[in-house]
Amino acid sequence: MSTNNPFDIDLPDARGHFGIHGGRFVSETLTAALEELTEVYEKLRDDPEFQAAFDKDLAHYVGRPSPLYFAERLTEECGGAQIWLKREDLNHTGAHKVNNTIGQALLAKFMGKKKVIAETGAGQHGVASATVAARFGLECKVFMGSTDVERQKLNVYRMKLLGAEVESVTSGTKTLKDAMNEAMRHWVTNVDDTFYIIGTAAGPHPYPMLVRDFQSVIGREVQRQSEEQIGRQPDALVACVGGGSNAIGLFYPYIKYPEVAMYGVEAGGLGLDGDQHAAPLSKGRPGVLHGNRTYLMEDENGQIMGTHSISAGLDYPGVGPEHSWLKDVNRANYVAATDDEALDAFHKLTQLEGIMPALESSHAVAYAMKLAATMDKDKVIVVNLSGRGDKDIHTIAALDGVTA
Amino acid sequence: MSRIKTAFATLEAAGKKALIPYITAGDPQKEATVPMMHALVAAGADLIELGVPFSDPMADGPTIQLACERALAHNTSLRDVLPMVAEFRKTDNNTPVVLMGYLNPVERMGYEAFAETAVAAGVDGVLMVDLPPEEAVDVADFFKTRDLDMIYLIAPTTTDARIEAIGKAGSGYVYYVSLKGVTGSKALDVDDVARNLDRIRKHVSIPVGVGFGISNGETAAAVSKVCDGVIVGSAIVNLIATNAEDSAAAQQAVSALVNSMRTALDA
Numbered sequence: 001m002s003t004n005n006p007f008d009i010d011l012p013d014a015r016g017h018f019g020i021h022g023g024r025f026v027s028e029t030l031t032a033a034l035e036e037l038t039e040v041y042e043k044l045r046d047d048p049e050f051q052a053a054f055d056k057d058l059a060h061y062v063g064r065p066s067p068l069y070f071a072e073r074l075t076e077e078c079g080g081a082q083i084w085l086k087r088e089d090l091n092h093t094g095a096h097k098v099n100n101t102i103g104q105a106l107l108a109k110f111m112g113k114k115k116v117i118a119e120t121g122a123g124q125h126g127v128a129s130a131t132v133a134a135r136f137g138l139e140c141k142v143f144m145g146s147t148d149v150e151r152q153k154l155n156v157y158r159m160k161l162l163g164a165e166v167e168s169v170t171s172g173t174k175t176l177k178d179a180m181n182e183a184m185r186h187w188v189t190n191v192d193d194t195f196y197i198i199g200t201a202a203g204p205h206p207y208p209m210l211v212r213d214f215q216s217v218i219g220r221e222v223q224r225q226s227e228e229q230i231g232r233q234p235d236a237l238v239a240c241v242g243g244g245s246n247a248i249g250l251f252y253p254y255i256k257y258p259e260v261a262m263y264g265v266e267a268g269g270l271g272l273d274g275d276q277h278a279a280p281l282s283k284g285r286p287g288v289l290h291g292n293r294t295y296l297m298e299d300e301n302g303q304i305m306g307t308h309s310i311s312a313g314l315d316y317p318g319v320g321p322e323h324s325w326l327k328d329v330n331r332a333n334y335v336a337a338t339d340d341e342a343l344d345a346f347h348k349l350t351q352l353e354g355i356m357p358a359l360e361s362s363h364a365v366a367y368a369m370k371l372a373a374t375m376d377k378d379k380v381i382v383v384n385l386s387g388r389g390d391k392d393i394h395t396i397a398a399l400d401g402v403t404a
Numbered sequence: 405m406s407r408i409k410t411a412f413a414t415l416e417a418a419g420k421k422a423l424i425p426y427i428t429a430g431d432p433q434k435e436a437t438v439p440m441m442h443a444l445v446a447a448g449a450d451l452i453e454l455g456v457p458f459s460d461p462m463a464d465g466p467t468i469q470l471a472c473e474r475a476l477a478h479n480t481s482l483r484d485v486l487p488m489v490a491e492f493r494k495t496d497n498n499t500p501v502v503l504m505g506y507l508n509p510v511e512r513m514g515y516e517a518f519a520e521t522a523v524a525a526g527v528d529g530v531l532m533v534d535l536p537p538e539e540a541v542d543v544a545d546f547f548k549t550r551d552l553d554m555i556y557l558i559a560p561t562t563t564d565a566r567i568e569a570i571g572k573a574g575s576g577y578v579y580y581v582s583l584k585g586v587t588g589s590k591a592l593d594v595d596d597v598a599r600n601l602d603r604i605r606k607h608v609s610i611p612v613g614v615g616f617g618i619s620n621g622e623t624a625a626a627v628s629k630v631c632d633g634v635i636v637g638s639a640i641v642n643l644i645a646t647n648a649e650d651s652a653a654a655q656q657a658v659s660a661l662v663n664s665m666r667t668a669l670d671a
Contacts, residue, residue: 015538025507025534027463029559029584031566171469177460184462189585191561288507288534289460301481302512303459 016205021321081375095387097128103214108195121176122312123155125199130164200243201320204291215249239384242314246386267309268336278307281334310339311359358387422633428455428471430480448666456505465588493526529553537573571608588638592617621668
């Protein structure tokens with residue numbers, strides 16, 4: 001590496017900033033809790049006992065390392081670069097989310113907090129939070145927009161089975177952003193005994209940093225597995241971006257190696273020309289929401305806009321601040337896949353590889369298929385298959401006109 | 405001297421405490437706001453906190469969330485709120501007006517453009533709940549150079565070191581959030597407020613207003629013993645909500661509440 005590599009820098013800065021993004025834009029009551037969390041985390045991130053506990057659960061509870069799998073038939077179908085899948089869908093609870101909830105539940109435990117709260121859109125983070133709450137004996141409350149409660153009934157039931165209380169949120173657009181508002185309101189009221197497990201690499205400092213750190217096990221494993229299985233590092237990384245935690249987890253260890261291209265795939269919804277999408281990096285502009293400055297979908301008056309995506313997990317008007325920085329410095333490319341492209345990719349991967357991806361991850365697969373076709377056959381793309389599609393079967397069945 | 409400074413100085417000279425009502429601009433209609441501001445003053449308000457509607461009011465309870473939703477239903481934006489203040493100023497050049505809300509509408513308008521327009525409209529101070537002093541360092545000059553007061557929150561959880569920093573960064577007054585919770589919460593503990601005010605006074609020389617959980621004259625009077633002003637939001641906004649169809653009835657109900665609080669404060 002050359003010494004003046006602009007990407008070989010340690011972010012965020014002490015105040016949680018990634019370039020102009022990130023920071024800690026919260027009402028005063030929460031500041032002390034965030035300062036305490038930052039202090040505790042700064043100590044624990046290098047603490048061998050904490051790291052050992054984290055690694056142990058990742059290995060024996062989550063089932064890591066997750067495989068890096070060569071999707072041979074999908075590759076043939078696209079006729080270009082090799083497509084490899086990082087199989088986060090095989091994790092316990094079926095998605096990458098659990099890497100983070102294990103880490104944050106351990107933090108809660110080390111901080112002596114007995115109650116945890118979480119926000120959830122599709123329900124994956126809610127399930128992952130309820131799961132670790134059961135595992136660590138913590139009381140768990142999950143905030144979920146009433147629209148999402150309706151369209152993700154199975155996950156709601158899962159959370160209840162795991163002993164969590166699901167709070168249906170009826171304010172605003174009744175989706176993920178409103179669930180996050182309500183979780184913040186609950187936290188401000190119960191800040192003394194409650195730990196807030198944020199589900200993505202966004203929110204006030206130190207959340208974007210600590211979620212990234214917990215998720216970056218994905219990228220580190222890919223580095224090792226690529227060396228072992230392919231004999232070299234990939235040419236391109238592809239991951240879907242809602243809040244962006246699976247993407248930053250894959251990207252982070254690679255940021256300082258600019259020869260590896262990175263593609264974050266946002267939810268293009270019905271297309272980027274209208275406003276029925278959830279693609280703040282592609283179409284939004286920087287603003288402040290949920291404790292951080294980042295690219296947002298907002299109207300001309302700074303009001304946050306409703307979003308649309310076929311996948312509830314990408315249906316969010318903001319994005320993690322580190323992605324906003326990676327966009328500003330042109331280190332990562334942010335692109336979009338539409339609902340239809342994601343659905344098509346879902347069917348392709350299911351039929352060609354026998355792997356049913358989550359609709360979120362299907363966006364990444366969709367873009368990787370396009371990208372692969374433009375690259376030579378000796379090139380390598382690693383796609384983060386962030387979750388499995390079981391939870392989406394009803395959505396897909398309904399779209400295909402199948403009634404169970 | 406700024407209107408806010410003058411107002412607190414006049415009150416102090418008279419041995420009185422400030423009564424600071426909050427309403428959300430554009431709730432329930434844009435036309436209702438300026439007449440309601442005048443009604444508040446007539447009923448005994450010393451300073452008005454005018455809420456700028458935001459789609460995601462994270463620090464607010466259901467009452468003010470719904471007020472924002474009512475105001476946003478007919479698109480009341482920051483661009484509408486500033487002319488309301490200008491309109492109010494045509495007949496009231498004394499009562500300070502503080503804009504209260506969230507950062508993003510200001511961020512979208514641009515700090516300099518906002519500060520410029522706000523001053524021209526007759527705004528005296530700005531309180532953005534999700535802009536703590538640390539994040540304001542880069543933009544505070546846009547406000548300071550135009551004598552717009554930056555009003556910051558202090559919470560029960562705020563450390564002494566931060567209280568000191570906030571006391572230095574803020575001007576006009578500081579807003580002490582009486583409890584851990586959102587606006588419209590019920591359980592204000594007067595003794596707890598008194599203890600924290602002792603702590604705050606050690607580091608803060610500007611006036612201290614107390615808000616959250618103050619909904620009647622009795623609580624207002626009790627809290628006012630230890631601070632310089634009381635802020636009343638959700639109790640007023642509730643009356644506006646229940647009289648949303650009838651602006652005369654809303655003004656009457658709000659005036660009666662503000663008046664009873666004025667009487668209790670001055671007793």
